[in-house]
Amino acid sequence: MHTIHQKFEISYSYSVFFTQNIFSPENPVLANFLNTFGAGDFQRKALFVLDEGFVSHYPQLQENINRYFTLGNTSIRLSGPMLVVPGGEAAKNDPALFDEIVRAIDEQGIDRHSLVVAVGGGAVLDLVGYAAAVSHRGIRHIRIPTTVLSQNDSGVGVKNGINYRGKKNFLGTFAPPVAVFNDSTFLKTLDDRDWRGGISEAVKVALIKDEAFFTWIEQNSAALASRDLPTMEKLIHRCAEMHTEHIRSGDPFEFGSSRPLDFGHWAAHKLEYLTDFQVRHGEAVAIGIALDSVYSWKVGGIKEPDLKRILDLFEKLGFRLFNEKLSENDKINLRQGLSEFREHLGGRLTIMLLSAIGRGVEVHEMDDALIAESVDYLEKHYL
Amino acid sequence: MHTIHQKFEISYSYSVFFTQNIFSPENPVLANFLNTFGAGDFQRKALFVLDEGFVSHYPQLQENINRYFTLGNTSIRLSGPMLVVPGGEAAKNDPALFDEIVRAIDEQGIDRHSLVVAVGGGAVLDLVGYAAAVSHRGIRHIRIPTTVLSQNDSGVGVKNGINYRGKKNFLGTFAPPVAVFNDSTFLKTLDDRDWRGGISEAVKVALIKDEAFFTWIEQNSAALASRDLPTMEKLIHRCAEMHTEHIRSGDPFEFGSSRPLDFGHWAAHKLEYLTDFQVRHGEAVAIGIALDSVYSWKVGGIKEPDLKRILDLFEKLGFRLFNEKLSENDKINLRQGLSEFREHLGGRLTIMLLSAIGRGVEVHEMDDALIAESVDYLEKHYL
Ligand SMILES: NC(=O)c1ccc[n+]([C@@H]2O[C@H](COP(=O)([O-])OP(=O)(O)OC[C@H]3O[C@@H](n4cnc5c(N)ncnc54)[C@H](O)[C@@H]3O)[C@@H](O)[C@H]2O)c1
Ligand SMILES: NC(=O)c1ccc[n+]([C@@H]2O[C@H](COP(=O)([O-])OP(=O)(O)OC[C@H]3O[C@@H](n4cnc5c(N)ncnc54)[C@H](O)[C@@H]3O)[C@@H](O)[C@H]2O)c1
Ligand SMILES: [Zn+2]
Numbered sequence: 001m002h003t004i005h006q007k008f009e010i011s012y013s014y015s016v017f018f019t020q021n022i023f024s025p026e027n028p029v030l031a032n033f034l035n036t037f038g039a040g041d042f043q044r045k046a047l048f049v050l051d052e053g054f055v056s057h058y059p060q061l062q063e064n065i066n067r068y069f070t071l072g073n074t075s076i077r078l079s080g081p082m083l084v085v086p087g088g089e090a091a092k093n094d095p096a097l098f099d100e101i102v103r104a105i106d107e108q109g110i111d112r113h114s115l116v117v118a119v120g121g122g123a124v125l126d127l128v129g130y131a132a133a134v135s136h137r138g139i140r141h142i143r144i145p146t147t148v149l150s151q152n153d154s155g156v157g158v159k160n161g162i163n164y165r166g167k168k169n170f171l172g173t174f175a176p177p178v179a180v181f182n183d184s185t186f187l188k189t190l191d192d193r194d195w196r197g198g199i200s201e202a203v204k205v206a207l208i209k210d211e212a213f214f215t216w217i218e219q220n221s222a223a224l225a226s227r228d229l230p231t232m233e234k235l236i237h238r239c240a241e242m243h244t245e246h247i248r249s250g251d252p253f254e255f256g257s258s259r260p261l262d263f264g265h266w267a268a269h270k271l272e273y274l275t276d277f278q279v280r281h282g283e284a285v286a287i288g289i290a291l292d293s294v295y296s297w298k299v300g301g302i303k304e305p306d307l308k309r310i311l312d313l314f315e316k317l318g319f320r321l322f323n324e325k326l327s328e329n330d331k332i333n334l335r336q337g338l339s340e341f342r343e344h345l346g347g348r349l350t351i352m353l354l355s356a357i358g359r360g361v362e363v364h365e366m367d368d369a370l371i372a373e374s375v376d377y378l379e380k381h382y383l
Numbered sequence: 384m385h386t387i388h389q390k391f392e393i394s395y396s397y398s399v400f401f402t403q404n405i406f407s408p409e410n411p412v413l414a415n416f417l418n419t420f421g422a423g424d425f426q427r428k429a430l431f432v433l434d435e436g437f438v439s440h441y442p443q444l445q446e447n448i449n450r451y452f453t454l455g456n457t458s459i460r461l462s463g464p465m466l467v468v469p470g471g472e473a474a475k476n477d478p479a480l481f482d483e484i485v486r487a488i489d490e491q492g493i494d495r496h497s498l499v500v501a502v503g504g505g506a507v508l509d510l511v512g513y514a515a516a517v518s519h520r521g522i523r524h525i526r527i528p529t530t531v532l533s534q535n536d537s538g539v540g541v542k543n544g545i546n547y548r549g550k551k552n553f554l555g556t557f558a559p560p561v562a563v564f565n566d567s568t569f570l571k572t573l574d575d576r577d578w579r580g581g582i583s584e585a586v587k588v589a590l591i592k593d594e595a596f597f598t599w600i601e602q603n604s605a606a607l608a609s610r611d612l613p614t615m616e617k618l619i620h621r622c623a624e625m626h627t628e629h630i631r632s633g634d635p636f637e638f639g640s641s642r643p644l645d646f647g648h649w650a651a652h653k654l655e656y657l658t659d660f661q662v663r664h665g666e667a668v669a670i671g672i673a674l675d676s677v678y679s680w681k682v683g684g685i686k687e688p689d690l691k692r693i694l695d696l697f698e699k700l701g702f703r704l705f706n707e708k709l710s711e712n713d714k715i716n717l718r719q720g721l722s723e724f725r726e727h728l729g730g731r732l733t734i735m736l737l738s739a740i741g742r743g744v745e746v747h748e749m750d751d752a753l754i755a756e757s758v759d760y761l762e763k764h765y766l
């Protein structure tokens with residue numbers, strides 16, 4: 001009896017809109033999208049899930065959203081009470097929050113033609129995206145990221161996830177949103193650490209792909225460090241553009257082993273754990289990039305002046321480039337991160353290093369002694 | 384700042400292999416697949432999850448699988464102890480089983496380049512497929528379906544899921560397997576109800592798409608009813624072929640409202656619930672098809688002789704075509720199934736009816752009184 005061969009393609013598309021004051025009644029960006037999306041002869045509904053840490057700075061938020069949907073002539077209506085969930089990594093550590101969102105999807109009658117809208121930092125977007133992706137085998141979701149990191153990186157991508165059994169993002173899916181709305185006005189209330197943190201993802205894409213962008217960040221490092229919003233908008237736009245371009249032209253659902261955008265991330269992930277998330281993602285990424293840049297220099301990938309440019313940029317931006325946990329236990333704790341990284345991805349170890357500023361290069365092994373020396377270098381200069 | 388437009392395609396492919404005695408050391412089908420799949424310079428592993436109700440009939444199963452991997456020269460090795468989970472709907476009702484599988488994936492170090500292999504009925508395949516799909520954002524999985532229904536329908540498709548808050552398949556994803564192996568020898572131990580049940584899915588695809596196949600089933604109804612294995616193999620092959628073809632040429636991840644393969648299923652799903660799953664899926668589908676066929680006749684879609692052919696075929700195959708729960712509470716309980724069906728899919732109500740044997744037609748409303756009359760018809764003839 002002959003073998004049956006199955007083969008098909010699924011096509012995804014979404015837009016990342018840039019706007020200000022998204023819920024102001026005069027701003028048509030969201031309403032326009034909803035009205036195109038919502039065409040049809042049945043009522044679509046939207047369930048909002050909000051980041052508590054964000055809401056605390058915008059006490060009028062729920063009222064504004066309600067008003068937007070009442071006045072806004074959107075063809076989509078709110079499905080019921082909005083959910084507010086804790087922000088930050090706590091959102092991804094507590095399975096009860098996943099249940100809460102799934103329950104609301106059920107109780108508020110959100111079906112596969114309705115929407116879940118997540119408003120918040122990367123952690124809340126990851127949680128909500130996951131809950132939506134597995135409810136009814138996939139509820140469409142909109143992301144309204146409210147941090148630098150989520151506006152230029154996590155929120156414009158295709159991944160979601162929650163932590164499980166102490167492993168970061170152990171449960172999750174690839175599930176593109178139907179739209180992303182980046183509202184720069186929301187960034188004003190970020191604390192300095194989160195304002196700064198997200199910049200490291202921009203430095204990352206610049207380093208592996210675009211020297212001109214790296215130079216632009218250098219030239220604008222003072223403005224960025226002093227919280228100039230228009231400069232930050234430009235940084236976010238370019239970073240989001242490179243990020244989405246990379247996904248599109250690469251391996252969006254990561255079937256292979258290569259993950260160039262994870263430059264600096266093997267050490268970053270481990271450091272987040274070793275510090276019990278006291279070091280935040282973007283901060284850890286800065287250290288991870290610094291470490292892998294030193295390593296790249298040690299193996300002859302980049303020259304010393306380039307290394308210096310990289311480390312100086314991070315310093316100007318206000319990043320700390322060393323953390324005690326890096327050298328703890330004779331660096332063995334840190335180095336375990338390498339095998340954990342391979343395990344999470346599976347397959348062959350594949351690590352991005354630099355061969356120049358603006359040019360990444362993949363390697364398949366890293367030398368323990370050189371990693372240790374790179375840690376020592378950072379310790380010596382940045383302790 | 385200009386809007387960023389993202390767009391990409393993901394391509395999926397897998398084969399459905401037909402074989403006998405898949406774990407016999409002489410049978411190369413599985414080993415051949417694993418060896419092609421497993422090429423590369425790192426060790427891939429496979430975690431087996433087995434259906435307890437199935438294993439109880441094959442006490443040597445684990446030993447045979449172990450032997451196959453030891454002798455078989457497969458480039459992939461077993462990752463550790465196999466899991467055995469309860470079969471039938473219980474598999475999808477108990478969230479602890481989901482956790483158990485995810486935990487094993489973690490503890491046995493199954494990464495995105497390794498495999499989870501599910502062996503069992505549709506319920507176990509749905510559970511395992513879901514757990515694999517969300518672990519590490521998507522572990523590849525192989526299905527070895529062991530019931531008629533899972534070999535000709537659920538196991539060759541792209542969906543998985545578990546029940547949640549009393550709602551069937553509330554949590555789940557679309558996640559194609561990397562391969563499916565249909566071993567007909569496994570069907571010998573099915574009880575009569577499960578042997579028969581899966582045939583209704585073949586009648587379903589025949590009715591909506593292929594009159595010649597329907598006639599073939601009629602001609603072979605006696606052989607099927609008397610458990611002739613070669614006839615069943617042919618039925619399964621043709622049904623699986625039509626099923627995969629339909630997915631490929633349609634809307635594999637069901638972004639739209641149309642679900643032709645759900646012919647007869649709105650009532651079937653409701654009946655499963657109303658009987659607390661005492662009526663099994665395939666049995667419920669037979670009744671659901673009978674009901675929608677009577678309804679199709681009542682609205683002038685099919686002629687009376689065609690209706691008679693359909694009902695006679697189900698009778699010859701041994702199906703019961705009425706259940707008391709259909710008329711309970713003045714049929715209101717049953718009719719609620721229609722709005723629940725719409726809600727699960729979302730969007731516009733879309734129901735498949737018949738315009739001829741071999742030709743389905745979609746409608747967007749059903750008349751309450753006519754549904755009640757159709758139930759009365761079945762009650763009168765088949766109580
Ligand atoms: N899915 C992906 O592809 C991907 C990629 C990178 C990172 N991530 C994840 O993103 C998470 C980090 O996201 P993040 O950096 O956005 O931080 P975050 O979500 O942890 O938020 C940080 C804090 O800022 C608060 N907050 C959010 N918006 C605010 C605002 N406008 N003003 C004031 N406070 C605000 C939050 O409540 C929280 O307390 C991590 O869990 C990381 O794993 C995901
Ligand atoms: N994913 C999909 O697209 C899809 C489609 C249709 C149905 N389904 C699901 O499939 C499930 C029904 O699957 P099913 O009909 O295969 O039944 P099942 O999985 O419920 O199994 C029925 C019983 O047979 C036992 N069993 C399995 N194989 C056996 C064998 N070879 N010999 C003896 N006993 C055996 C099981 O332990 C169980 O007790 C339902 O949960 C239904 O929702 C899923
Ligand atoms: Zn990152």
Ligand SMILES: [Zn+2]
Pocket residue numbers: 536584648664668
């Ligand atoms: Zn079915």
